[in-house]
Every structure is written in structure tokens, then in C-alpha cells.
Amino acid sequence: MIRRSFLVSSAALATAAAVKAAPAQTAQPEAAPLSPFADPDFGYSYLCALGNSYYGAGDPGKLLALTSKIKSGDFESAWAAYWLAGQESLALAKSAAKKRHNVSAREAYLAAATYFRGALRFGDSTDNPDRMLACWQDYALCWAAAAELFDPPIERLEIPYEGTSLTGWFLRAANSRRGKPLVIIHNGADGLEVNSFVLGAAGALARGYNCLIYNGPGQGDSLWVRKLYFRPDWEKVITPVMDAMLVRREVDPKRIALVGISQGGYWAPRALAFEHRIAAGVADPGTWDVSEPWLIHLSPAMRSMLEAKDKSSFDQYMQSGAASNARARGLLSFRMRPFGMTSFYDAFRAVQAYTLAGVAGQIRCPMLLTAPESEQFFPGQAQKLYDALHCPKMIVHFTHDQGAGEHCEVAAPGYRDFCIYNWLDEILV
DSSP states (O other): OOOSHHHHHHHHHHHHTTOOOOGGGGOOOOOOTTOSOSSHHHHHHHHHHHHHGGGTSSOHHHHHHHHTTOOTTOHHHHHHHHHHHHHHHHHHHHHHHHTTOHHHHHHHHHHHHHHHHHHHTTGGGSSOGGGHHHHHHHHHHHHHHHHHTSSSOOEEEEEEETTEEEEEEEEOGGGOOSOEEEEEEEOOSSOOHHHHIIIIIHHHHHTTOEEEEEOOTTSTHHHHTTOOOOOSOTHHHHHHHHHHHTTOTTEEEEEEEEEEETTHHHHHHHHHTTOTTOSEEEEESOOSBTTHHHHTTSOHHHHHHHHTTOHHHHHHHHHHHHHTOHHHHHHHHHHHGGGTOOOHHHHHHHGGGOBOTTTGGGOOSOEEEEOOTTOSSSTTHHHHHHHHOOSSEEEEOOOTTTTOOSGGGTTOHHHHHHHHHHHHHHHOO
């Protein structure tokens, strides 16, 4: 059953390139449950924005108003609706900030960040993807402005990393300078700081945890400004992050948890297999092999090209498909950008290194894995990772009846935090 973007894009490319496709490759994707859109990409973006409103990063009414202007499957209409909503919220935020209405300004900046983030999901599939950098810059302005208006303000950090640095955002619990538990949150293939805020940071603050959000290679400003790209050996990222956190007096070095969101469900376990100063880990969702959704719907002919290292033919077929399919072209651009690659062959080869085979058994700390009912990207992988772990472990099966049955439980951040932080409270006692 095909439910979501990248799985559909590979199939569409193969079909458009006149490569023989299996019946599953031409199946119509399922709509996201609870959304007003038949198109799963549009539906999932709607659920992300809806969930953000739980922690004040958007307004359900405004979301309903902007989605009424979107035609399902029409990427330009989606881009325009989210981008315009972002501009409107940004104007409100600036007006409130000028008059020192700080709470109102903070909420409006967070809402604007949510809407600009929504626009970025669609830009690559429009006729003018060059607008995406400016949109990300608007997003970054809004997030940074919101961060300054928290009480206490969210502290921006520069974390030393391989001759350069990674941007971090330190959220301090109740202005405390005493050692408290710390949750380190890193996102996945396309999330930004506002996603990490909603999917973990806000819940951490509410429970008296300190929290660090950071942009690893290929994420946020690491991608757009520093031109740092994804890497499979995420322990090389987490170790300098840990070094930076362990010198802070607000952090209890014995009570640090690492939470990986989306593709972070691979990176967090990978890092924990080598970095043993962390007391607990969360993978949402548990991810065994990132390459599976990239490869599963390629035709046998295209798989053969990949295995035979026939780069020229593989790229030619994929380029042919992308030229005639805006959705596929946009989604592949969106997915390949953080790898820093323009060759389809190079990206499809590189992602095959993103597997926990051979390393999952090295994790020592307790692990919590999530397994949403309709996991769109990595179905069944949480159980596979769970079975490979030798450490104390737990798996949470989120369901549609709970409103939490989609990738990363984006429509139910409150219940997600309920489950994750109840577990962390018991581990980090």
C-alpha cells in the first residue's frame, strides 16, 4: 500500500521513464486520515500544521482558512496559501513586537514559522523553486525572533564541529542554573526548529527539562547557509554536541536523553551505538534502513542499473521521468538537496549506507521506539529495530483512534509527549 510522497515519486519516475513498473508502483496513494485532502502529501502537511497549533505555533482557524484556498494536488496553490499566511503572521508579529506585546509577538512569529515551513514542503514542485531560499530566510527570521521572546529567552549557540559549527538552541527550564535533565532533539530529513519545538521541546520545558535543539549536517541553516550535508555516521555529530552540553552547569551529565525525529529515528540509534555518555534514547519512529523507501518501488531494470553501477543509464532514466512529472521532480529535489548531490545515482547509492545492521546491538542505554499505525516512510522498521536491540527497550504503537497514527504523530503532539516523557521520567529518575 503506497501512502506518501517519496514512495510515490520513485514509482512515478520509473513509469514516466518508460521502465516496466510493477502493479504496486501505479497504485493510487491513500489520503492521510483526518485531513481534508485526498492527496497524501497535502494531507500530511495539513496535519503537521494542525499539530503545531497545540503548542501555540499556529491557529486552527487560520489553517482551515488557508487550506480552503488550496486545490488538492496543485502545488502552486499550496505554496501560495502557506506563504501568504506566513507573510500575514509575520506582519502581525512585527506590529506586536513594536508595541512590546511580547507574548502576542512570539505566538505570531511561531505561527509564521509554521506557515513558511508549510510552503517549503511544496516549493520544489512548483514552476519556480528558486523562491525556496527566500522562504527559508523568512522562516529563519521568524524562528529567531520568537526564540528571543521566550521567558527565559531561548539561547542561540554555536557548537564546534569539524572546523566549523552547528547552530543550537538551548531552552532553559524555568530560568534554572542548577543541573537538570537535558533532552537533545534533532530532526530528520526535512524538519526545522519549529518542528523540534512542537515535537519535544515544548513538552520538555513543561516538565522541567532543559532542552537542546540543533541543526545537524543537512538540516536548517547547516544546509542552507553552511552547505553541510547528511552523513550516516551520526556519532561524529552527536559527540561534539555532547561535549558542548557537558560543560554547562544547567545540565546534569547523568540525565541526558537523545530524541531523534523522523529520519532522526535512524540517526539517534546510530549515534547511541557509539556515544555512551547518553542515558536514554528515543527513535520516533524506529528506523532500520533509510534506503528502503528510496529503493522499494524501483523497477527491476532500474535496480539492475544501480547494482551494476551504471550511473549514466540510471541518471538518464530518472531525469527522463523527472522532466515529465512535476511531483516526482520536486520530491526528489527536496529529498536529494540535504545529501548535497545532483546525480540521482549518487543519492540512491549514498542512502544505502544509512542502515543500523551491524550496529544496533551496540546500544547500551534504554531505548523507546515509536510505531505509528500508518507509518508512511518506514513501515515495520520499528519492530525490526526493536528485535535487534539488546538494551532495555520499549515500543509504543500509536493508533488512528488516538489521533496519532501518522508519521511522527504530528497531529497529536500532546499525546506523543504524554507517552515519551512519562517513559523518560521513569528512566531519568
